[in-house]
Amino acid sequence: MSKEEVSLTPEEVSGILKIAKNTVYELIKRGELPAYRVGRKIRVDLKDVENYKKQGKINELLSESHIPQHQKITGNLAAKKGFFTDEIIPASQELVVCGQDVLLDILARYLDRHPNGARSFRHHVGSFPGLLALYQGKAHLAAIHLWDGEKDIYNIPYVRHLMPGTPAVIIHLACRMQGFYVARNNPKHIKDWHDLIRTDIVFINRERGSGTRVLLDEHLHRLKLDRQLINGYDKEDYSHLAMASAVARGEADLALGNEKVSLQVRGIDFIPLQKERYEMVIRKENMEKPLFQAVLEIIRSSEFKSELQGLGDYDLNETGLIVAEV
Known part of the structure; x- marks a missing residue:
């Protein structure tokens, strides 16, 4: 392709x-x-x-180094332009939402027309940068999928350690399937994590800090697989779609990503490996504010869930549940 x-x-x-x-x-x-x-x-x-x-x-x-000091973008204007700055963004009637899944775009559309909602500004970053932005007060919501291989749980340990001393609430959005993207009909007969170190396999990786990269590195650690043996471990891209496209074009034999994207790109197959929990983190101090209550109301609504169900590859059995207060 x-x-x-x-x-x-x-x-x-x-x-x-x-x-x-x-x-x-x-x-x-x-x-x-x-x-x-x-x-x-x-x-x-x-x-x-x-x-x-x-x-x-x-x-x-993406760099502000070329912007004169007197023209530096700050606050909500920075969010509109897609920048993060050192200025704390107040929890006003505009939301900065970190995360990359399309369900966040759907949430933003619902918020835009909710009576207690607001206009949302999406920042497409991985889980680590999103949590950091939330901790630093540069974002209001962060969607994450970070697996702790030692405890075999998602998100809670990372929120506790990446947002120290900051009470936060974790709300479940959906479960998604993660797995390998391979060429159509899987010509190299790839099956599991051990195939990553085969000498005839070219891999393409997600960037450091993304939930998918964390999932890979945790499994490498658990299985005692040497990442230096992976041909392409240091070759990074910034979205599931870009990696799936690389496999479809023959630039790589293997990539790791979610099932939904595999349905969008012709010429690849998907090998399911692990169901992951995709969840939203909010500062606890904001939970009772009308705007954040609107977020909860939308996530729990039958209309929102129905639209996600139509997209496929989402397990919505726990959508809207508060899974932890950290």
Whole structure:
């Protein structure tokens, strides 16, 4: 499958480039990122996204080093532009939401029209950066999927240690299946974690701090597999979609990601390995505020769950439950 055949939505582009969706639209509007319409929907070719990255423009976009001090973006304006700054963002009528799953985009849409809701600004970062932003007061909500291999539990140990002294509430969103992306019909007969160290396998990895990278490293530790033997361990990408596309194009034999993306990319198969818990973290001090109660109401609503169910690959049996207060 060639790069020319892979088309992306603006949401998927924002995940790959790690910028806000609004910034993607601005790039398209300025003609810096080629795009086209399919009916009423905008699509961007993967090859154009990769060309944009190669030009180095994304490094300028995500860095404030080129911005004069008197023009520095702060507060909620920073959130709108997709930047994090040193200024604490108050829990006002605008929400900064960290995480990469499409269900957060659906949540943002529901919040936008809820009577006690607000406009949400999505920041497509992995679990570690999201928790750090929440701890530092630069985000309001963080969605995470961090597995502790020693205790065989998700999220609670990480919230406790990455948000020290900060009371927080963990709310369950959904369970998702994680597994391997391999070429169609699995020509190299990949089965489990031990295949990662085969000399004939080329791997592509997620970035450090993402929940998927943590899952990989925890299993390597448990199984005593030497990461230095993995061909491609240090080759990183920033979204499930980008990695699945790399496998589809033959640039890698193997990648780790969630099942949903495997249904979006032609030319790959999915090998299920582990069901993971995808959960939202909120500061406890905000829980009783109307805006955050609106978040809970939406997550627990039959309308929200029904829309997620239609997307597939979500186990919603515990959606909306408070799983821990840390």
